[in-house]
Amino acid sequence: MRTLTCIVCPIGCTLAVGEEPELPVSGNRCPRGAVYALEEIRSPRRVVTATCGIDGGAREGGLRRVPVKSSVPCPREKIPELLADIYKTRAALPVKSGDILIADWRGTGINIFAIREIG
Numbered sequence: 257m258r259t260l261t262c263i264v265c266p267i268g269c270t271l272a273v274g275e276e277p278e279l280p281v282s283g284n285r286c287p288r289g290a291v292y293a294l295e296e297i298r299s300p301r302r303v304v305t306a307t308c309g310i311d312g313g314a315r316e317g318g319l320r321r322v323p324v325k326s327s328v329p330c331p332r333e334k335i336p337e338l339l340a341d342i343y344k345t346r347a348a349l350p351v352k353s354g355d356i357l358i359a360d361w362r363g364t365g366i367n368i369f370a371i372r373e374i375g
């Protein structure tokens with residue numbers, strides 16, 4: 257038996273997942289919890305937040321980096337590789353919130369977009 261906290265909504269149900277092959281889920285108040293638990297066990301993913309550099313260095317207010325986020329959760333085992341590519345990226349200014357700085361990262365469908373405007 258494995259115990260997880262559902263992160264799909266703020267209620268945070270405690271989920272219990274039984275053994276393979278059935279992987280029965282209990283403790284969920286709604287079906288989304290069961291879906292989350294099974295994905296978390298079979299193929300864990302996380303939304304990635306990080307920062308990337310700015311072409312030409314610091315800008316307004318001494319900002320040196322652009323905060324970014326992944327458009328969809330990334331498979332957990334690929335996160336170090338994704339972060340390495342984000343850290344190598346240099347954004348050309350101006351950057352608007354929502355601008356895609358890395359499109360379809362390595363064919364995964366993951367876009368990396370800015371979450372702050374820097375001009």
Ligand code: SF4
Nearest residue numbers: 262265268269286289
């Ligand atoms: S199981 Fe449903 S109600 Fe409970 S935390 Fe997850 S999404 Fe929210």
